[in-house]
Amino acid sequence: MRTLHPASWLIACLSTLLVVPAPSSRAGEPEWNVLFVAADDLGNVLGKSRPEGLRTPNLDRLAKRGTFFERAYCQIPLCNPSRASVMTGLRPDATTVYDLDRHFRDQLRDAVTLPQLFRQHGWFAARVGKIYHYDVPRGIGTNGLDDKPSWDLVVNPKGRDVTEEAKITNPTPHKPVSAAMSWLAAGGSDDEQTDGMIATEAIRLLENLADRPFFLGVGFFRPHTPYVAPKKYFNMYPLESIRLPDIPSDDRDDIPQAAIPHNIPKPNYGLPDEDLRKSLQAYYASVSFLDAQIGRVLDAVDRLGLRERTIVVFWSDHGYHLGEHGLWQKRTLFDESARSPLIIDWPAAKSHGVPCQRVVEFVDIYPTVVDLVGLSIPEDLDGRSLRPLLEDPERTWDGVAFTQILRPGKQKPIMGRAVTTDRWRYAEWEEGRQGRELYDHETDPRELTNLADAPEHQNKTKRLRRLFSEKARGNNPETPVIRSRL
Structure with missing residues (x-):
């Protein structure tokens, strides 16, 4: 695996491509590419759960040409263990990853991850940004808890959102910005931010991989805290238009104490409504900024003529509380935290643009992608292929998460x-x-x-x-x- 900074990746990438073998596939089937796009801390803000006024035109476009699974559940609502589960196709009790520090290979030394399986069958596997876990913002620009056997090439952009950390507003200064509802309406353009740089590098890789079968992981850091986006995205959501959830006064009376995250001892962190509304405005701005970068990558797929032979998978590591039950962020088993967007665009599907309301799990992602490209699904995975639902999103499905x-x-x-x-x-x-x-x-x-x-x-x-x-x-x-x- 090669680890490269954005300025030096191109020459090395081109030299690597010269020795990449062609992938194996079943006779008569196309040699699919996979564009594997991840968001960080994106909650249930699409489809029926969309907050009023939130704008995500590019994710909406992807949902219309693919299948949006509105009831997709992660296995653990915390970044590192959820990503380990997705990438291995195994539940947390198999990976033994429950926190932000443990690497799944401490337990599963010989596990074959999803991109690693593609590498073994001849695909070129590359990553830009966050697919496995990183500390945010401290780990941006590093490999974080990456997995070396998964990739032929990795690119780690680092933008001004990291260097301008001192400008971030944090209404809970006793908490680090990585865990606080903190925000910054940033100056400058999209492509100066880490996520803008990630989109740029992903597009360059697409241009140079257009004639080779590839598995390309594109991992964005937003809308994870700190909520940083250029000012124009904040301007899309005037503060007076932001509405907080209506919470019954006795809401927590029948909730077990253990169900409330230990890091939110008081409802809404004890913050005044004005700070909560500013946090929500910043979150929406970050979501729309993320959406714009995804749109740039999708435009490149279309421009390069890759759409008909590229499977696009979009997912976020878990859901996200935006004030429900007086809770914010993640680490709960409530529906807002456990459920997260999943969109799969398989051009060969019989149905496009029909949302799927069946219960599915994130451990289903691995076997689904493997199945769609025509490879054999490893027997030890904990999920199952969603191919039947891609062919008919309304079919009978005994889903349990x-x-x-x-x-x-x-x-x-x-x-x-x-x-x-x-x-x-x-x-x-x-x-x-x-x-x-x-x-x-x-x-x-x-x-x-x-x-x-x-x-x-x-x-x-x-x-x-x-x-x-x-x-x-x-x-x-x-x-x-x-x-x-x-």
Whole structure:
């Protein structure tokens, strides 16, 4: 693998391309390219969950020419473990990655990641920006927790958003900007920001890989905190137009304490509404800035004549709270944190532009992409191919999603686990000893009424609990891993 700065990658890239072998494929099938686009901390802001007035024309364009999975659930709502799960196709209990510091190869030395599998079959695999975990903004411009066997080439841009950290507004100065609802309406142009540079480098790679089969990972850092975007994107969302969620005064009365992230002890961090609205404005600005950079990359795919032979996968590592339950950011099992956008544009699909409402999981991404290009799906993956839903988004689908999160506890860590079906979400903390939750998404999509203790729902709770009881490992991440085909 070659690690290059943007100014020096071109010559090395071209010399590498000369020795890249052609990929294997089934007879008569095209040699697909894969454009694998990731956002960081993008919540449920598309489709039916779109906040009023939010503008994402390029992601909307991608959804219209592909399939938007509106009910896609991550396996763990935290950046590093979620990305490790996506890239290995394995659940957190298999990777044993529950935090921001552990690398999945500490547990799975011989794992074959998604891009690594493509490399093994002759595709050229390259990465620009954040696909595996990075600290933000400290890790921008480095390899972060990258995985060397995954790539032939990596490019790590670093923009003025990093060097101008001192200009960022942080209403909670006791928290670092990486974890705070902090923001900056930046000067300068898009291409001076890290994400703008990532789009530029991705386009250059597309231009030089246009005649070779490729797997190109393009990882954007926004809208992760600090919410930094050029001023013009802030101007799209006048502060007086920003509305905060309407939260019932007794909202938290039936929520187990363990369900509330340890880093948000007070609702809304105890901040005044003005700061919350400024944070929300900055988040929307960052989303629209991200969308513009994705549009640049999609335009290049079309301009280079790659669209009909390129599978585009867009995903974010997890969902994101924007004030629901008085919560912000991630680390919960609530729907806003566990669910995140997933769009797959497969030009050979029989259906385009029809949103899919079936429950799917992020561990399904790996087997799906492998299946679509005609390779054999590894037998040890925890997900399944979504190809049937790409061909018919409204077909019958027995989808069930499993999400978990590890909390610090007084004596030992507390594991929370949730199972989501078409209608219900059931969660338990430390196998129920620290509380349980049951929500009916048909009548209560905002998850305001916890039905776990309601007598009339005890049979339902038992049935849902059985779906993951074989997989539960308690609350100690050092206990032996139990694998289940769920």
